[in-house]
Amino acid sequence: MPPPLSLSRYAALGLRRPQLIHAAARTHTHTRPSQWIRHSSSAGPPRRSASRYLVLLAVTLGSAGATVWAYQTYSPLQHPPGPPPIEQAEIVYEKPRKRAASKEENRALVSPQHVQVKNSWEHPGVYAWGSNAGRVVAPDSHEPVVKSPRRIAYFDDQILRDLKLDRDFGAAVTEKGDLVQWGIAFSRNVAGPTVTLRGKDIAKIAVSRDRIIALSSGGSVYSLPVAAADQTLEEEPAAKSSWLPFWSASPVLPAGCRSLKPENLGWGERVVDVKSGLEHCLLLTSKGRVFSAAASAEEFPSKGQLGVPGFTWQTRPAGPYDQPHEVKALSGAKVKEIAAGAFHSLALDSKGRVFAFGDNSTGQLGMEPEKGTAPQLDTPTALPVAKLYTGTGYVPKVTSIAAGGLNSFFTVDAARAAASEAGQDPVVAETWVCGSGIHGELGTGKWTHISARPTKIKALSGLAEYDEKTKRMTPIRLAGIAVGSTHACAVLDNATRTTSTRASASASDTNFGADALWWGGNEYFQLGTGRRSNANVPVHIGPLDGGVGAGGLPAEDSRMQITPRTKVRLGEGGKGRSVSVEQRVECGRFVTAVYSGA
Structure with a gap:
């Protein structure tokens, strides 16, 4: 060749x-x-x-x-066959990252959670989303729904004592203890929040279908109409002042506002908590006694939720229709917590026992209704929690309760009967639910109309984290559950950090809050996922100030977190006044809010 x-x-x-x-x-x-x-x-x-x-x-x-x-050689008229031209790739060089000028700027660059905590301190206020049919979540807008958290401008840079939202009205308690109302059920002529009750030092509130139950710091309870038309500016004649200079006169109430006074309170005994359903309210005293009362002018409680056997409109005693009555079936138990759903009630005593009464049409009392009887109980009955742990080797004790709509929730500390494994805490924290689940509000992964037997929410049970102090795995409990009519939110009591602002902290030390998970009905975007589909298991959502990822779901490192209680200085750079503040979640009827609480 x-x-x-x-x-x-x-x-x-x-x-x-x-x-x-x-x-x-x-x-x-x-x-x-x-x-x-x-x-x-x-x-x-x-x-x-x-x-x-x-x-x-x-x-x-x-x-x-x-x-x-x-x-090969080619004719001048023939185009040489060669490989197709290769598209040149555009080379994009990473832009130089901003160099942090301070420790705080470095923390903001590396941690989205740190930014959330910082914003909650520097710019406190109220974020709301969901149905806006009643001009509640966005008073200055006619949008039918608000799909993601949005600030209510009226409450910018304010800290609230309490906040309750309904689709048609909202109520809040300012840092000074004044009551503020808004929404079309309050007034169609008043666009924004308006102070309706001043000078009563309100500490917390509960809302029924058409009234607001307000508790003062001193233990006084007031029932105020939601509608402005039922409130007048005229005041009742002032009570005569006592001749004793240190003895204050009776509070003067606006017309339309009623005072709820439990009878036969002991020396030093006062009301310390209030909860409300659509037609009734519960009052808890400092000595663990429970009182119930009608809380609506539209309908008298008739499903046993008052906890007084045989109590109806026809059998009520003489006097005001909304006078409180002691739930005597609970007199032998020192109750430490109360909760109210739409038409049912819960009470938790110091021994970890849960008592339920009222409507049981969807199994919200945690007990199968007896055949041939009405699906309701007018006598408080202990929920059989121990049966849930038969044969498991665990001894349960209920630690908290929550209720809303047609659902009941309770958390349990289950202790191992036998010795625990090395490095493990002997207690497992679990969350249980019963009632309606057609919208996914059970959070168990199932869609069901009735769940009479309590079911464990696996996503909120058996959680644990490593504790640096004890050098062992410890259970993650719930800091609280907010329950609306068809949806709910659980805030975890996981490890948090709020001390990175100390001078001794390094630039890599960042603050982070408590995880919040949401589930249930989402027909009005009340879950905050940005999509309308319901969720039958707890899910994370994006941060309050944005950061939602593809498909409306947040990235793993930018999920919403709730800032725990801590003492800080408000304002830019922490130059404002010193206060103790925390973020709280409120779930109402098709609406949701997160606010800065005092």
Whole structure:
């Protein structure tokens, strides 16, 4: 086989620079990239066009296979066949990152959670989302729904004692203890929040279908109409002042506002908590006694939720229809917590026992209704929690309760009867639920109309984290559950950090809050996921100030967190007044809010 022609020989013959076509036999095991030579499109046409093709082959045989070299020349009228042009990739260089000028700027760059905590201190206020049919979550807008958290401008840079939202009205207690109301059920002529009750030092509130139950710091309880038309500016005649200079006169109430006074309170005993359903309210005293009362002018409680056997509109005693009555069936238990759903009630005593009474049409009392009887109980009955742990080797104790709509929730500390494994806490924290689940409000992953037997919420049970102080795994409990009519939110009591602002903290020390998870009905975007689909298991949502990822779901490192209680200085750079503040979650009827609480 003659050797290939040299380049100078091709030039003498008027041929183009050779193109190398490399073909390797399948048995060839070694092909070097240096053997490839690209065809040069910049070379000129051949000098002689008489010969259209001249092919010279050089075959080199080797032990591993064969390589074929093919040289071609082309007519000036023929476009040389070559590989398709390769699209040049655009090279984008990463822009230089902003260099943190301070420890605080470095923390903000590396941690979205730190930014959330910082914003909650520097810019306290109220975020709301969900149905806006009643002009509640966005008083200055006519949008039917608000899909993601939005600030209510009226409450910017304010800290509230309490906040309750309904689809048609909202009520809040300012830091000074004044009551503020808004929404179309309050007034169609007043666009924004308005102070309706001043000077009563209100500490917390509960709302029914058409009234607001307000508790003062001193233990006084007031029932105020939601509608402004039922409130007047005229005040009742002032009570005469006592001749004792240190004895204050009776509070003066606006017309339309009623005072709820439990009878036979002991020395030093006062009301310390209030909860309300659509038609009733519960009052808890400092000595663990429970009172109930009607809380609506539209309908008298008739489903046993008052906890007084045989109590109806026809059998009520003489006097105001909304006078409180003691739930005497609970007199032997020192109750420490109360909760109210739409038409049912819960009470938790100091021994960890849960008592339920009222409507049981969807199993919200945690007990199967007896056949042939009305699906309700007017006598408080202990929920059989111990049966839930039969044969498990655990001894349960209920630690908290919550209720709303047609659902009941309770958390349990289940202690191992036998010795625990090394490095493990002997207690497992679990969350249970019963009632309606057609919208996913059970959070168990199922869609069901009735769940009479309590079911464990697996996503909120058996959680644990490593405790640096005790050097062991410890259970993660719930800091609280906010329950609306068809949805709920659980705030975890996981490890948090709020001390990175100390001078001794390093630039890598960041603050972070408590995780919040949401589930249930989402027909009005009240879950805050940005989508309308319901969720039957707890899910994370994006931060209050944005950060939602693809599909409306947040990135793992930018989920919403709730800032725990801590003492801080408000304002930019922490130059404002010093206060103790925390973020809280409120779930109402098709609406949701997160606010800065005093």
